[in-house]
Amino acid sequence: MRRARRRGLAHEAADRVRDAIFEGLVPPGAALREVELATALDVSRGSVREGLAVLEREGLVRSEWHRGARVIDMGPADVDEVYTVRAALECLATGTAAERAAPGHLEELSVLTDALERALDAGADSPALLSLDMAFHDRVYEIAGNSRLTQAxxxxxxxxxxxxxxxxxxxxxxxxxxxxxxxxxxxxxxxRGATPALAEAAREHVDSARRALARMLADPPR
Incomplete structure (x- = not known):
């Protein structure tokens, strides 16, 4: 785990722990001990505590009284909940973006899709692919221009x-x-604008991911 660049930065501590979770360095269910993290990141325990609170709000960490914080271990019920919420948000985001998008905005989304296709063809690793995938969806929310929707x-x-x-x-x-x-x-x-077909495409995009992941978790590839 990389050290934080400066002491006392809770959000940077959160960034480092988040990266470690995404990279698989800290597995699901693992304990996140303040003293160990403070030493590894070279920050104060207070910064670690605040950073873990950030990750708890993001849903990556769960804290229990007298047991401390642990990385979330998501099962089938969590998959259903997360993707159900995401489907609702994506339908609203794409519909709002369609109403507000300028031609240049749609070109940006096409460019991001082209970049993702090139990365796939080049054999890019999972984090690189997902970075481009998420950038596409982040841009849709930005185009929608609804700050509370983006916050959700x-x-x-x-x-x-x-x-x-x-x-x-x-x-x-x-x-x-x-x-x-x-x-x-x-x-x-x-x-084509905010149409029922757009809402259905957004919903199916999310639901196909949910179905695929549910199958894989139920019967992991060997």
């Missing part, structure tokens, strides 16, 4: 990232076969 997205974004990373690692071929096609479909639907 950020409330589940880290959990979505972790679940999507698991999905790619367990089923790279399945992810590769659908993600670019689904993103291009969303861009095409956005060009």
């Amino acid at each position: 997205w950020h409330g589940v974004r880290s959990q979505v990232y972790l679940l999507q990373l698991t999905r790619i690692r367990l089923g790279h071929d399945q992810y590769r076969s659908v993600v670019v096609k689904e993103h291009r479909r969303l861009v095409s639907m956005l060009e």
